[in-house]
Amino acid sequence: MDNLLRFRDDEAHDEPAVSIDAFLGQSNATSVRIEAGEDARQLIPFLDRLALVEIDFPRFRDGRGYSSARILREAGYKGEIRASGDVLVDQMLFMRRCGFDSFAPAAPIDEAALEAALARFDYVYQNAADDAVPVWKLRHG
Amino acid sequence: MYRYDQYDQAIVDARVEEFREQTARRIAGAMNDDQFKPLRLKNGLYLQLHAYMLRVAIPYGTLDGRQMRKLADIARRYDRGYGHFTTRQNLQYNWIKLEEAPDILAELATVEMHAIQTSGESIRNLSADQYAGAAADEICDPRPWAELLRQATTFHPEFSYLPRKFKIAVIAAQEDRAALRWHDFALRIVKNDVGEQGFEVYAGGGMGRTPIIAYQIREFLPFAQIFSYLQAVLRVWNTHARRDNIHKQRMKILVHELGEEEFRRQVEEGFQHFLTLQTDFPQAEYDRIAAYFAPPPFETGPSAEIDRSDPEFALWVDRQTVAHKAPGYAIVNISLKPITGIPGDISAEQMDIVADLAERYSFDEIRATHAQNLVLPHVRKADLHALWQVLDAAGLASVNLDLVTDIIACPGLDYCSLANARSIPLAQKIAARFADMDRQLELGELKIKISGCINACGHHHAGHIGILGVDRKGTENYQLLLGGSGAEDTSQAKITGPGFDEDGVVDALEKATNVYLRERQPGERFLDTYRRVGMDPFKEAIYG
Known part of the structure; x- marks a missing residue:
């Protein structure tokens, strides 16, 4: 995985991800892959067994994966969530905000452009899966 | 009307710089047009038949003289001296050069304006009743909620790559002047049985090739829970909508396929979940925003008499003005439909004149309507004749509101x-x-x-x-x-x-x-x- 970018301190999990169907079929896998259109909520009963959830983006305009990541974070999942596939620099800020903390883009990402993109906005308007403080909170303490 | 604080300004300024950098990458060939297209669309920039078109957001149709003058300035410097008001209360420029688009957005940011989410598969600029804050028949001004939702839906990280566009409208009157039920998500402020104000909610409307009128998904929603409810709606749609056929991806199609009851059930389930996340904006933030929409200092007891001795003026008054909630005041409709004109078009000179008139006669407020006209919402009846004379000289005194030529x-x-x-x-x-x-x-x-x-x-x-x-x-x-x-x-x-x-x-x-x-x-x-x-x-x- 040449293009892997991680925003975590732990070691990269290298067990190959299995499909949701295989996982739910009583597998002992610790790594699952969610295809676009699959319901991330199916994993909620098993989150403490999982170390890596990979969420695929077949096209960068397909935004289903953003909801999948947030659903897992809202359920308390602390393991790695990796965006794979058609992942481009201009979408990665919102992916980070939705709880993705690693990226396996099909094409390499320019690191300077990524750094600029992730640092672009000092303020956000709403809570998400990251720890950014929304401006309404800054306004009212 | 609402004014940006340091946070709003910083967000819009950062957006301009982001788009400047993205445009530079596109021009340098570091990004292909397929990758650039959704980015420029989220900044209002379309590629049309002859040139780029830039759609500027006029949130809930409200702007002031300074902003209108800036729109005129941009029309002169970057376009061909005119602009076009749209059916979503926005303004479009038709002759834009890609390399100048970031500069135009920077100009807009100097007057607290932007083109964020005016196109593309995103939550679009909200629309509202153009008579908000002035109408005799409203139960409150809906614009504080529209502004709160503007902020809540700007750069929403989960809902920025939606299946299709998503349009929201907000009104607070019985008479619907905003085509409410033709929206994906529509709110009408109502009072419930015990006299509390809240939202009547409609969902799943839209025009396009498959026209569907929105259905009432909730009879009453407490004000404080609106963002949770909206996110629940968006998540049901974002996770379930088709992605294989662009003509079948609007939310109305999903509502139709799931059925109204099942869609409502899933939304309610998601709503209960979102309430636990505590993402709703607090009352203090609503109060902060609402303070900007406090009624202007209307005079008490100005003359309600109108001198009707000039028949042309009397005709204009009868057709183009509407009852105001404050005695002695009127709502003025400015027609952008002269008989030989282009519906919704306005020249830079006319924009400047409207800006002057707003500052002089309407507490510096202007509204754009979905019928592609303008409104000066707060005019003393005693000033109507002087105002009409200026409009008449500028070619802005057509008499045709809601008539056959108001097309x-x-x-x-x-x-x-x-x-x-x-x-x-x-x-x-x-x-x-x-x-x-x-x-x-x-x-x-x-x-x-x-x-x-x-x-x-x-x-x-x-x-x-x-x-x-x-x-x-x-x-x-x-x-x-x-x-x-x-x-x-x-x-x-x-x-x-x-x-x-x-x-x-x-x-x-x-x-x-x-x-x-x-x-x-x-x-x-x-x-x-x-x-x-x-x-x-x-x-x-x-x-x-």
């Missing part, structure tokens, strides 16, 4: 890369045919809406008389529709029958108005007569 028309094939037929010349032909003032008044309220393709930007589904331009074996052809409404009596117009060429559809439309004049009963509008007598007499007159 909504999309840009059509003169500009738009999606269009099948021209809309503007047809609107001009109809206006010329019915130009006579007495005839217009005789016909009364008659809303004509023209779209140059099935995407329905000209709201033809909601026209008392709608016209849809199609391509028929390489020539422009126009279908005539009757009986639509975008008001509180929402209905979808029906096609009369086979289409016509440009002159033929004007003739057919005139025949339809003749049926109305023949069949109407006292007090009936065109729409009322159509609803009572049905399609047959009209068909007979048009095709018989």
Whole structure:
């Protein structure tokens, strides 16, 4: 995985991800892959067994994966969530905000452009899966 | 009206720099157009037939003189000296150069404006009642909620790559001036049984090729829970909608496929979940925003007398002004539909004049309407004559609000890369045919809406008389529709029958108005007569 970018301190999990169907079929896998259109909520009963959830983006305009990541974070999942596939620099800020903390883009990402993109906005308007403080909170303490 | 604080300004400024950098990467070839397209669309930039078009957001249709003057300045410096008000209360420039677009956005940011999420598959700029804060029939000003939702939906990280566009409207009156139920998500502020204010919520509406009128998904939603509820709706749609056919991805299609009950059930389930996340904005933030929308300092007891000795002025007053909640004041409608003009177009000079008039006579407030006109919401009746004289000299005193020549028309094939037929010349032909003032008044309220393709930007589904331009074996052809409404009596117009060429559809439309004049009963509008007598007499007159 040449293009892997991680925003975590732990070691990269290298067990190959299995499909949701295989996982739910009583597998002992610790790594699952969610295809676009699959319901991330199916994993909620098993989150403490999982170390890596990979969420695929077949096209960068397909935004289903953003909801999948947030659903897992809202359920308390602390393991790695990796965006794979058609992942481009201009979408990665919102992916980070939705709880993705690693990226396996099909094409390499320019690191300077990524750094600029992730640092672009000092303020956000709403809570998400990251720890950014929304401006309404800054306004009212 | 709302003013940016340091946070709003920093967010918009950062957006300008982000787009400047993205545009530079595109021009340098570091990004292909497929990758760039959704980014420029989320900044309002379309590629049209002849040039780039920039759609500037006018949140909930409210702007001030300083902003209008900046729009004029941009029209002069970066476009061809005019702009076009749209059916979503926005303003479009038609002749933009890609390399100048970041500079224009920077200019807009200096007056607290932007083009964020005015197109693309995102939560679009909100629309609202153009008489908000002035209307005698509203229960409160809906704009604080519109502004709160503007912030809540700006750069929402989960809902920025949606299946399709998502349009929201907010009103607080019985009379619907915002085409509420033609939106994906629509809010009407109401009082419940115990006198508390909250939202009546509609979902799943939209025009386009599959017109659907939104259904009431919730009778009453407490104000404080609106963001949770909206996110629940968006998540159901974002996770379940098809992604394989762009024509089947609007939320209305999902609602239709799941059924209203099942969609509501899933939303309610998600809503209970979102409430636990505590993402709703606190009361203090609503109060902060609402303070900006406090009523202006209306004088007590200004004269309500209007000198009607000039008949032309009296005619204008009767048609273009509307009752205001404050005694001695009126709401003024400025027509952007002169008989030979282009519906919604306004020159830079006219923009400057409207800005001056707003500052002088209307507490520095201007509104854009979905019918492509402008409003000065708070004018003393004693000032109406002086204001009218300035409007008249500027070509802005047409008398036709809601009359046959107050035509909504999309840009059509003169500009738009999606269009099948021209809309503007047809609107001009109809206006010329019915130009006579007495005839217009005789016909009364008659809303004509023209779209140059099935995407329905000209709201033809909601026209008392709608016209849809199609391509028929390489020539422009126009279908005539009757009986639509975008008001509180929402209905979808029906096609009369086979289409016509440009002159033929004007003739057919005139025949339809003749049926109305023949069949109407006292007090009936065109729409009322159509609803009572049905399609047959009209068909007979048009095709018989």
